[in-house]
Amino acid sequence: MLSGVSEVLSSVVEDVSEAVNRNISGSQLLHELLSAPWLRALLKIYECLMQFQRLSPSPLLPCASGLLFEVSKAHRPSAEARELYNLLSSPHVQALLSSHDSVAQSDYLPVLSPLPDELPEDEEAMRIVCLVKNNQPLGATIRRDEVTGDIYIARVIHGGLADRSGLLHPGDLIVEVNGNSVVGLEPEKVIQILNSSIGTILFKVIPRSTQVTSSQKPVYMRAMVDYCPLQDSSIPCPDAGMAFIRGDLLEVVDQSDALWWQARKLPCGASFAGLIPSASMLRSKHKEQWCIKTRLNVVIFSQKHESTFFPSAGFRRSFRLWRRTSYRRRRQSCTSCSPSSSALSSPYEEVALYQRLPQENHRLIILIGASGVGVNELRKRLIKLNPSTFQGPVPHTTRPIKEGEQAGREYHFVTKELFEYMFCSIFRFVEYGESKSHLYGTSIDAIDEVVKRGRMCIIDVEPPGIHLLRLRNLKPYVIFIKAPSPETLRQTRRNARIITSYAVNRAFTEEDFLELEDTSQLIEAKYKQYFDNVVVNDDLQDACMQLCSIIQQAQNEPQWIPTDMNINTESRSK
Numbered sequence: 001m002l003s004g005v006s007e008v009l010s011s012v013v014e015d016v017s018e019a020v021n022r023n024i025s026g027s028q029l030l031h032e033l034l035s036a037p038w039l040r041a042l043l044k045i046y047e048c049l050m051q052f053q054r055l056s057p058s059p060l061l062p063c064a065s066g067l068l069f070e071v072s073k074a075h076r077p078s079a080e081a082r083e084l085y086n087l088l089s090s091p092h093v094q095a096l097l098s099s100h101d102s103v104a105q106s107d108y109l110p111v112l113s114p115l116p117d118e119l120p121e122d123e124e125a126m127r128i129v130c131l132v133k134n135n136q137p138l139g140a141t142i143r144r145d146e147v148t149g150d151i152y153i154a155r156v157i158h159g160g161l162a163d164r165s166g167l168l169h170p171g172d173l174i175v176e177v178n179g180n181s182v183v184g185l186e187p188e189k190v191i192q193i194l195n196s197s198i199g200t201i202l203f204k205v206i207p208r209s210t211q212v213t214s215s216q217k218p219v220y221m222r223a224m225v226d227y228c229p230l231q232d233s234s235i236p237c238p239d240a241g242m243a244f245i246r247g248d249l250l251e252v253v254d255q256s257d258a259l260w261w262q263a264r265k266l267p268c269g270a271s272f273a274g275l276i277p278s279a280s281m282l283r284s285k286h287k288e289q290w291c292i293k294t295r296l297n298v299v300i301f302s303q304k305h306e307s308t309f310f311p312s313a314g315f316r317r318s319f320r321l322w323r324r325t326s327y328r329r330r331r332q333s334c335t336s337c338s339p340s341s342s343a344l345s346s347p348y349e350e351v352a353l354y355q356r357l358p359q360e361n362h363r364l365i366i367l368i369g370a371s372g373v374g375v376n377e378l379r380k381r382l383i384k385l386n387p388s389t390f391q392g393p394v395p396h397t398t399r400p401i402k403e404g405e406q407a408g409r410e411y412h413f414v415t416k417e418l419f420e421y422m423f424c425s426i427f428r429f430v431e432y433g434e435s436k437s438h439l440y441g442t443s444i445d446a447i448d449e450v451v452k453r454g455r456m457c458i459i460d461v462e463p464p465g466i467h468l469l470r471l472r473n474l475k476p477y478v479i480f481i482k483a484p485s486p487e488t489l490r491q492t493r494r495n496a497r498i499i500t501s502y503a504v505n506r507a508f509t510e511e512d513f514l515e516l517e518d519t520s521q522l523i524e525a526k527y528k529q530y531f532d533n534v535v536v537n538d539d540l541q542d543a544c545m546q547l548c549s550i551i552q553q554a555q556n557e558p559q560w561i562p563t564d565m566n567i568n569t570e571s572r573s574k
């Protein structure tokens, strides 16, 4: 009789089979899956195991191999007893009984002969370790004690060959490799011996007296800088290093070393970890490089710097009130390639998986892209597509209200004094600017207002604006709108109009396409660590649909977000 899970499966299969008859999409696939013989076999095994666990049977005899002796003790054995004796003494039954006894007595470990009583005081236990290399790296690094010259295992790479063997540990003293004594050898020579061994490697090691068992929980981090071990002369073993680029998600499995951590890249991380510089190590490396670059740049910058009323944070033309000056000037403001100060202070950003709960506010959706790529067009289309879900924040302005406008709908109309107060004392503007002597700006409060109303706030900002919006209550999800190739731009933007400072509405030129691609690449290179997703705006309709589905995922599926957006309290009024 079927029981438990199998019974449930059978009734599910019946229901799905009805769905197949009614031609419901996907039901055929589900039916095939649920009726698969392997699934039934797996469930049967599962049920047997569960039953075994419930019954928790105990052996009738702890030592069944003794049966043979018992039978042989019979004084005048009957024919049946003799037959039983013959059966029990066959080698196969003996082996079976011996296995039974091992299981019954839970005796699984090999029995080692006891150590001789009179061992000399200075005798050291030597371990012989044989690893089958199979074209894999050893997964361990070595170091030499500068005083004694002894060669030690420095670190064992998580998931690597040495780690999986469980036989080599940091601190083990290496005595021999493949029969060659390593005493007095340079580490490079030892590495040479290790690298040249094919098939198996035989180690003689003196295990470290106190084994440190590390049970560190993995920590997840987003790389905020690029790293290439092959260009790093300080890495103990470049082959064991792991390269990464900004934005990569890293599972840091070992932080026991102050200078070198071990990590895997996610998703689909490799089976073994690689060495990466610790945060402090990377910070000092980048500071060094940055100082050199800054010294060179400072002269150039001071020649070009122009003072403005507001410190430069930039703002997009999307307000539609400012006209483009020149791509080149804008590019300098947002895409100079020097590392940002936040990347220098935290080369890794700790992240955690966040799943928005249905009762929580929607995450803020930020669209980033080169000017003219279509960020505003996409944003407008999304809002038009679903005005009850998507909404943009209402900007502030100091210009007078026009006929047909309503305060709080097109703009929050404020005095210049109030605008300046908001800007200076509470620093609530994400973007701001001046056009025809009037000030305009988008405030955090305006974004908050949309979010609190249960809508999904969708905004487009200049890339530096991302930093101001990385707030715990907004949990922004950043989508980079990428420019397609100039060839595709040429085809798709035939009827598009560009808005510039000198012509309100004109067709895109060949120079615009090249600049668009160029700026797009520069923004991506500098800010990609902040992007949660990328959409190439080639075909408008496709890009819009893609955006919709990405936004859906951002709101409803688990996403990696900085841990301080998850736990810490907001700290922006510093």
Ligand SMILES: Nc1ncnc2c1ncn2[C@@H]1O[C@H](COP(=O)(O)OP(=O)(O)OP(=O)(O)O)[C@@H](O)[C@H]1O
Binding pocket: 316, 317, 318, 319, 369, 370, 371, 372, 373, 374, 375, 376, 377, 378, 492, 493, 496, 497, 498, 499, 537, 538, 539, 540, 541, 543
């Ligand atoms: N995929 C596309 N195919 C064709 N035309 C497009 C596409 N995307 C945008 N456009 C058009 O390109 C022009 C510029 O787009 P948009 O105004 O959205 O630029 P933007 O990225 O918001 O730049 P800015 O904020 O600096 O104004 C508009 O005329 C828009 O309709």
